[in-house]
Amino acid sequence: MSENNDTQRTSISNAGSIEEIADYWDNHSVADHWDKTHEVDLEVRASRRITLEPDVYAQLQEQAETSGVPLATLVNSWLKERLT
Numbered sequence: 056m057s058e059n060n061d062t063q064r065t066s067i068s069n070a071g072s073i074e075e076i077a078d079y080w081d082n083h084s085v086a087d088h089w090d091k092t093h094e095v096d097l098e099v100r101a102s103r104r105i106t107l108e109p110d111v112y113a114q115l116q117e118q119a120e121t122s123g124v125p126l127a128t129l130v131n132s133w134l135k136e137r138l139t
Contacts, residue, residue: 067091 064071067088068079085092107115119126 065076068076068083070076070079115130116126119129122129124132
């Protein structure tokens with residue numbers, strides 16, 4: 056759906072805006088339109104994450120708040136210091 060063309064409508068919901076699309080799908084099921092769907096290939100790029108023990112995370116969050124910096128900034132700073 057192009058933002059430059061106000062008259063363009065979606066094929067299933069006949070919506071002309073993101074808000075209208077959202078309203079339509081809040082009240083309808085894709086199951087009712089399954090015959091109008093088709094397969095697509097998607098590539099998902101998720102950022103890598105690590106898992107911390109809850110007590111370690113809590114301590115880091117507390118230190119970040121005390122220091123007045125975002126948690127990620129604090130952790131990255133500490134890791135850089137340790138790795139160099």
